Amino acid sequence: MLAFLGRRLLWSLFTVWAVVTATFFIYNVLPEDPARVIAGPQARPADVARIRTQLGLDRPVHVRYGLYMKNLVRPPAETKDDAVWKVGPLRIDLGVSYLKRKPVTQLLSKALPPTLLVGFLALIIEVGIGAAAGVLAAMKRHGLLDYGTVTLTLVGISAPTFLTGLLLQHFFARELRLFPLDGYGQTSAEQLHSAFLPALTLGLYGAAYYTRLVRDEMITLLKEDYIRTARAKGQREWVVIVRHALRNALMPLVTVVGLSMGGLVGGAIVTEKIFRWPGIGSLSVDAIVERDGPVIMGVVILFSTVVVAANFLVDLSYAVLDPRIRKR
Amino acid sequence: MRSIRTKIELLGGLALTWGCSTGVAPPIGEAREGPPQQGGVLRTAFFTDVRGLDAATAFDTAASAIESLVYDGLVTYDDEGKLVPQLAERIDISPDGKRYVFPLRRGVLFHDGAELTAADVKRSIQRALHVKTPCPVPSYYERIVGFATYHDGKTEDLAGVKLDGDYQITIELTEPDATFLHIMALPIVAPVCASAGKVWERSFASKPCGAGPFKVTRYENGQIIKLVRHDGYWEKGKPHLDGIEWFLSMQSFTQRFKFEQGDLDYIRELSEADSLLYRTSPAWRGRGAWEPSLTTGGTFMNTEMAPFDNRHVRRAVSYAIDREQLASVRPGHVSAHAKMVPNVLIAPEPGYPQQTFDYERALEEMRLAGYAYDPKTGQGGYPKEIAYLAILDSYAQTAAEIYQQQLAKIGLRLKIQVVGWPTFLAKTSRRKTAQMGFAGWHADFPDASTFFEPILATKSIQDEESQNAAFFSHKPLDDLLDRARRSTDEAERKSLYRQAEEIVVQEAPWATSYTYSYLELWQPYVHGYKPHPVLSQHLRNAWLDRAQKKLAAADCSRGHRLLDRLTCPRPRRAPTTLALARGFR
Numbered sequence: 034m035l036a037f038l039g040r041r042l043l044w045s046l047f048t049v050w051a052v053v054t055a056t057f058f059i060y061n062v063l064p065e066d067p068a069r070v071i072a073g074p075q076a077r078p079a080d081v082a083r084i085r086t087q088l089g090l091d092r093p094v095h096v097r098y099g100l101y102m103k104n105l106v107r108p109p110a111e112t113k114d115d116a117v118w119k120v121g122p123l124r125i126d127l128g129v130s131y132l133k134r135k136p137v138t139q140l141l142s143k144a145l146p147p148t149l150l151v152g153f154l155a156l157i158i159e160v161g162i163g164a165a166a167g168v169l170a171a172m173k174r175h176g177l178l179d180y181g182t183v184t185l186t187l188v189g190i191s192a193p194t195f196l197t198g199l200l201l202q203h204f205f206a207r208e209l210r211l212f213p214l215d216g217y218g219q220t221s222a223e224q225l226h227s228a229f230l231p232a233l234t235l236g237l238y239g240a241a242y243y244t245r246l247v248r249d250e251m252i253t254l255l256k257e258d259y260i261r262t263a264r265a266k267g268q269r270e271w272v273v274i275v276r277h278a279l280r281n282a283l284m285p286l287v288t289v290v291g292l293s294m295g296g297l298v299g300g301a302i303v304t305e306k307i308f309r310w311p312g313i314g315s316l317s318v319d320a321i322v323e324r325d326g327p328v329i330m331g332v333v334i335l336f337s338t339v340v341v342a343a344n345f346l347v348d349l350s351y352a353v354l355d356p357r358i359r360k361r
Numbered sequence: 362m363r364s365i366r367t368k369i370e371l372l373g374g375l376a377l378t379w380g381c382s383t384g385v386a387p388p389i390g391e392a393r394e395g396p397p398q399q400g401g402v403l404r405t406a407f408f409t410d411v412r413g414l415d416a417a418t419a420f421d422t423a424a425s426a427i428e429s430l431v432y433d434g435l436v437t438y439d440d441e442g443k444l445v446p447q448l449a450e451r452i453d454i455s456p457d458g459k460r461y462v463f464p465l466r467r468g469v470l471f472h473d474g475a476e477l478t479a480a481d482v483k484r485s486i487q488r489a490l491h492v493k494t495p496c497p498v499p500s501y502y503e504r505i506v507g508f509a510t511y512h513d514g515k516t517e518d519l520a521g522v523k524l525d526g527d528y529q530i531t532i533e534l535t536e537p538d539a540t541f542l543h544i545m546a547l548p549i550v551a552p553v554c555a556s557a558g559k560v561w562e563r564s565f566a567s568k569p570c571g572a573g574p575f576k577v578t579r580y581e582n583g584q585i586i587k588l589v590r591h592d593g594y595w596e597k598g599k600p601h602l603d604g605i606e607w608f609l610s611m612q613s614f615t616q617r618f619k620f621e622q623g624d625l626d627y628i629r630e631l632s633e634a635d636s637l638l639y640r641t642s643p644a645w646r647g648r649g650a651w652e653p654s655l656t657t658g659g660t661f662m663n664t665e666m667a668p669f670d671n672r673h674v675r676r677a678v679s680y681a682i683d684r685e686q687l688a689s690v691r692p693g694h695v696s697a698h699a700k701m702v703p704n705v706l707i708a709p710e711p712g713y714p715q716q717t718f719d720y721e722r723a724l725e726e727m728r729l730a731g732y733a734y735d736p737k738t739g740q741g742g743y744p745k746e747i748a749y750l751a752i753l754d755s756y757a758q759t760a761a762e763i764y765q766q767q768l769a770k771i772g773l774r775l776k777i778q779v780v781g782w783p784t785f786l787a788k789t790s791r792r793k794t795a796q797m798g799f800a801g802w803h804a805d806f807p808d809a810s811t812f813f814e815p816i817l818a819t820k821s822i823q824d825e826e827s828q829n830a831a832f833f834s835h836k837p838l839d840d841l842l843d844r845a846r847r848s849t850d851e852a853e854r855k856s857l858y859r860q861a862e863e864i865v866v867q868e869a870p871w872a873t874s875y876t877y878s879y880l881e882l883w884q885p886y887v888h889g890y891k892p893h894p895v896l897s898q899h900l901r902n903a904w905l906d907r908a909q910k911k912l913a914a915a916d917c918s919r920g921h922r923l924l925d926r927l928t929c930p931r932p933r934r935a936p937t938t939l940a941l942a943r944g945f946r
Contacts, residue, residue, distance in 0.1 A: 065783035069790065069826075072497045073420060077815065078826035079500045087495060132412045133582060134495070134563045140582075199614075207618050215615050216608070217584060309610050311583045319410055319583070319610075324783045 041348050045341045052337040053330070057101060060326055061094045070324045071131050088131060101330070104128065118142070127334065128327035130320075137331035140316060145335075147217060148301060148312030150224065151231045158236025160290065163243020168279060170244065171251030182244060189241025198234040198307040205230060215309035231308040235301060239293065246289060250282040288347055385635070386621035387644035390909030392885035397601045401905035403887065405627045405898070406608035406616045410583045413566030415557075416548040417489035420497045425548060426898040427586060427607060432551035432571035433595075435463050435482065435530075436542050442705070442807060442894035444542050448477060448552065448572065448595075458537030458849045461545075465528045470593035471554045472576040479530040483522050484559055485552045487511070490519065494561035498805070501544045506533040537847045539854060543806035574600040574901055583610045601889065601904035620882065623910065627883040627890065629898060633691060636880050640693060649882040652892045653705045657698060657812060658757070659874040660749075660764060661800035661831040665793055668743050669831075673730035674773075675869035679716045680723035681771045687763055687875050695756060698876040700862050701812045703804070705894055707858065714863040716873055723771045734772030742772015749775040750798030752785050756877060757799035789830040790823075800830060800871050807895045809858040813842050817870060833870035886910045 068085035069076070076084075085091050089100070107117070107124045117124040118138045127137035170182040206214040218224045254260065255278055263273045305314030313332060320328035413419045416432050437447040446452055449463035469477040490499050492514035499512055506521030521533040534541060544550075554570035567580050574596070575588035589604040608625070613632040619625040629652065631639065639645045662669035662678060669675050684697035698704070699715040709715060727734050727742065734742040751761035758779055765775040775797070780788070789795045805811045815821055819839050821829040838861055845857040865871065881892055886909035893899035 063784070065781075065787045066790075067783075069786045070783045071495075076497050077500045078821075078823050078828065080496075080498055081826050083499075084495060084497070129563070134413060134418070134566060143582075202615075214618055215611065306610075307612060309583070309608075309612070309615070311581070315583055315610065322782075 038349070041345055045345050048341050049334070049337050053334055054098070056330060056333045057098055058094070060324075060329060061097065065324055066090075067131055067324045067326055101128070105334075127331040130328050131325045132323050133325075133328075137327045140328060141313070141331050141335055144311060144313045144316045147224075147228075147310055148305070148314065150228050151235065151301065151305075151310060151312060154228055154232030155235035155239065156290070158232060159239030159243055160286070162236070162240035164247050164279070164283070164286070166240070166244040167247025167282075168251055168274060170248040171255060172274065174252060179248075182248070186241040186244045189237055190245070192238070193303075194234055194238055195303045195307060197237055198231070198304050201230050201234055202307065215307070217309075217311050227308075227310075231301075231304045231310050234304045234307075242293075243286060243289070246286060247279075247282055250285055251278055254278045254281055287350060385617075385638045385642050385645065387642075388648060389623050389884045390886040390906065390912055392888070393906055393909065395906075397598075397889060397904040398906060399601055399904070400603050401907045401910070402604040402606055403602050403626050403900060403903055403905060404606045404608070404619075404624060405900070406611040406619070406625055406630075408611065408613060408616075408630045410610045411586060411607075414569040414577060414580065414586070415561070415566035416485075416551045416553055416569070416571065417494050417496050417561060418566065420547075420549065422897055423609075426896075426900075427588070428548035428551070428569075429573070429896055429899060430575045430588060430605065430901055431569055431573045431577060432548050432553070433469075433573045434546055434548065434551040435465075436546045438546065438807070438893070438895045440891075440893065444546060448482075452542065454849070458539075458847075459534045461532045461534075461541065462525070463530050463532070465530065466595055467528060469572055469595040470591075471552075471572050472570045472591055472593075473554045473556060474593065475555060477552055477572055478527045479524045480527070481552045481555070482530050483519070483524060484555075485557070486522050486550045487519050488553070488557060488559055488561060489549050491560055496549060498549065501547070501805070502550070504534045504536060504538045504541070506535055537849060539846055539849055540806065540808050540810055543808050547806060575602075575605060578604075581609075585609060600901055602900075605900060620884075623884070626887050626905070626910075627881070627898075627900070627903075629879050629881045631880055631882070633694070636694065639880065639882060645882070648885070649880055650892050651693070652879045652881050652897065653894045654696070654876040654878045655703050655705060655804035655807060655895070656801060656876055657701055657703055657873055658760070658799070658801040658877060659698075660760075660797060660872050661789070662797050662870060662872070663793070663795060663830070663832055664834075664870055665832045666796045668730070668732065668747070668773075669797065671730045672868060673726045674732065674743070675872075676867075677723045677726035677730065677771055678768060678773065679866075679869040679872040680719045680726060681767055681773075682716075682764065682872050682874055683718045683767055684874050685718075686767070687760055690759055690763065691756065693878070693880065695875050695877055697874070699873050701817075701865055701871070701873060702809045702858060702862065703812070703876060706804070706807055706809055706812075707855065714859065714866045716866055716869070720770070727771050727773075732772060736770060743774070746774050746776040748796050749777050750785060750788060750795045751777055751779050752799055753779050753781050755799075757801065760874065761799065790825065790827045792822075792824045792827065792832065795830065798830070809854070810842065810846055813838070813858070813861050814846070817865070818842055831870035833868070835864060835868060835870075838864045838868075884910075 066081070066085070068081050068088060068090055072081045072084050089097060104126050107126055117126045117136070125138065127141070129136055130140060133140065166182050166186075170179045173179050202214060206212045212230050213227045216227055218227045260273060260277055263277050301312060301314035302317055303314070304310070305312045306318055309315070313335070316328060317332050319325070320332065407423045409423050411419070411423045411427060412421065414424060414427060414431065416428055419425070419428065433448050435447060435449040436444055436452065439445045446463075448466055448469055450466050451464060453462040454460070463482075465477060465479060465482070471477060471481075488494060489496050490502055490508065490512055492512055502508055505519065507516065507519050508521065510516045511519040523531045523533070525531055552572055553565070556568070556570050557565045569577050572595070574591055574594045576591045577586060578589050579585060579587035586607040586609065587604060588607070590600055590602065594600065613630050613635065616625060616628045616630060617635045620628045639649065660678070662675045664670055664675070684699055688695045688697045699717065700709060700713070724734060724736070732741065732743045734740070749761055749764065751758045761775070761777045765777060768775055785799070789798055802812060802816055805815075815828050817829060817831065817833050817838065819834040819836070821827065822832055822834060841857050841861050841864070845854045845861070848854050848857065865873075883890055886906040888904050888906060890900060890903040
């Protein structure tokens with residue numbers, strides 16, 4: 034088991050390093066000049082050149098890469114506390130945003146809670162609706178409920194989040210004024226209230242997908258011998274469904290939820306823009322449009338770590354759930 | 362990512378068209394005449410975020426609009442766009458134009474309560490131009506005596522800025538500079554509180570402090586900037602408002618929704634679809650205004666690359682462009698424009714040199730260039746495709762397609778390459794890289810020089826960082842521009858820039874084509890605002906008729922729209938989007 038964990042951990046670290054390195058080089062070989070973007074189209078050559086020197090962009094790309102990786106993880110004494118993340122004895126320094134001129138760790142720390150709030154709510158919505166609708170559709174197979182669910186999920190999967198988001202905003206915020214049109218709010222209650230529409234936007238897409246997944250899995254499982262046995266033993270139908278079938282149907286759901294973390298972030302990029310949600314998505318869009326390299330790198334590092342960690346946990350849960358994997 | 366924004370905007374427009382077939386909501390309240398009222402908070406929004414509010418470093422349009430409320434400078438622009446003293450009592454200029462003396466107003470207080478002195482003015486200028494300050498445009502100030510040594514970090518004192526006691530400051534220049542007062546009106550060198558320090562610190566950008574009529578109490582990136590009245594402001598009775606709330610990163614369609622509900626009082630960034638709705642709405646007739654444009658748009662032609670190294674081809678392009686057709690695609694927002702300097706700065710009197718649309722002449726120029734084209738057979742013309750660089754999701758992309766069609770009629774085949782803004786900047790500034798492409802310039806400050814020197818002078822050409830995308834080098838033009846910069850005689854300068862325009866017409870390094878404007882709207886209860894000829898979103902004199910705004914808040918038809926359709930008396934139905942569009946045509 035320990036060897037399995039060790040192998041997975043090493044692979045996870047390697048994956049994060051590979052993503053960071055690839056992103057760094059892709060960003061730096063683009064035929065674009067962040068100094069020119071920062072200075073603006075009107076800036077004079079001398080000013081652009083000076084900004085380039087200030088940011089260290091006049092150095093060769095491999096030198097910049099070396100410096101970035103060297104600064105990424107530092108001993109505690111070398112950096113200001115407000116510019117780093119503390120991880121045990123180490124300090125993570127992601128540099129300073131070219132445009133906002135704030136430490137990237139500060140920007141990410143501020144943007145992460147809103148994204149986590151929406152992501153968590155979206156996860157509840159998508160898994161909750163997905164599991165419930167999937168089970169109901171499987172139970173009433175070939176019935177009106179099943180066909181209705183299948184049709185709705187098709188619509189849900191096909192509709193891009195920017196369309197769903199706009200429609201939800203139009204009806205729930207503009208017409209009914211049940212929720213704010215956009216923004217984050219200052220109190221926890223306001224933030225929860227404001228988070229609902231972005232979370233629903235993200236959650237509906239996932240819910241449609243999970244409904245299909247759970248439905249198909251349940252249909253297969255409900256034909257299994259052990260389900261027939263359970264029914265023959267006279268167990269109540271809900272016990273058969275929930276305890277015997279659904280439990281097994283959740284295994285692929287766990288896998289997909291882990292893998293979908295990246296997708297959740299991808300959806301958040303658009304959703305957060307529509308709802309002016311100050312999360313990682315909004316930060317990413319602005320950083321990419323304005324070629325704010327340190328922020329782009331910070332976001333990539335953060336999310337590659339999150340996705341890799343989520344997959345590591347999924348692997349771990351497999352090992353816990355399935356003894357055959359432990360023995361490999 | 363810009364395409365994501367565009368998709369959101371397009372879908373927003375679609376949702377509006379579908380969901381809001383009732384057209385736009387009528388104005389809130391009535392515009393009643395009367396003396397300015399004190400109090401109230403005005404709310405508005407930006408589509409973009411504001412990067413920071415440190416006067417020395419934030420130079421974009423959004424930041425500048427807020428900075429003009431937070432910082433006062435030594436000089437500013439009056440309602441007609443003329444330079445006038447602000448924190449200075451007057452401006453004394455030596456006869457040789459190299460020495461400017463600014464006696465300061467007494468009793469001017471910063472937001473922190475400290476009194477403004479000449480030492481604060483010098484500290485603020487030095488801070489902005491310090492080697493460690495990431496100011497985007499320090500070279501504007503290169504004519505101040507001692508700039509080079511100070512900006513290179515060789516001295517700690519900017520020799521050309523001198524204190525004459527506590528309330529007077531003198532600035533000496535190496536040579537006369539007609540644009541000097543314009544650059545002194547930029548927020549970059551506006552006096553900042555002592556808390557800003559002598560050297561730039563990044564924390565000041567989120568806690569700005571100046572001597573303007575409003576002070577910043579809350580600043581959250583991507584969310585909101587809250588300004589409140591500076592009670593110690595030097596101009597008695599100003600500002601009228603208790604505060605201004607500026608929402609950031611707000612989508613255009615959300616801005617419209619909030620404007621309709623009275624949650625925003627003034628907006629400027631309407632989508633094309635919404636702009637059309639408001640312009641054609643009977644209820645909004647006569648309201649709002651177009652922001653004066655300080656922008657010139659068109660296409661550049663790289664004079665170092667074939668076929669534009671041939672003057673006749675460039676002239677053919679300038680004659681072949683039908684500017685009215687370009688404007689007709691976005692009526693109102695885009696206007697035909699055929700000279701370098703915007704009309705706000707130099708109005709074109711009869712005979713003023715301008716490029717013109719003349720198809721026959723364009724064909725003749727192609728013949729003179731050796732690429733004769735027969736429109737009847739489609740034979741001839743330039744044999745190769747010309748790469749045209751356009752910017753993704755902008756009007757420049759639309760314009761590129763129109764240029765493509767228009768220039769095909771004279772035998773020039775454009776192959777449009779659509780790229781993002783950073784790529785566009787990189788390619789157009791590199792020697793012998795971009796043949797032809799979008800050309801646009803917004804005034805750094807309201808002076809004709811800014812439309813020539815940075816973009817068409819020989820000194821702006823570099824191998825890598827060229828601002829002169831046309832790589833146009835023309836000695837007579839350079840000489841004219843140098844003379845105009847040094848001249849302090851306005852009539853002479855105007856004449857010199859007229860000659861410069863004539864050179865552009867004859868040599869055609871740019872085919873100037875259009876100018877772009879924003880439609881500004883404000884509710885009738887907002888008073889004291891009109892678009893300023895120079896300063897964008899200049900809200901410092903605005904005031905609110907709060908009684909009218911309260912009436913609007915009590916109007917149930919503006920509340921829970923769907924529910925109120927059942928409970929409120931049915932309001933007069935506005936024309937549908939489709940009907941409005943038909944009517945507009």
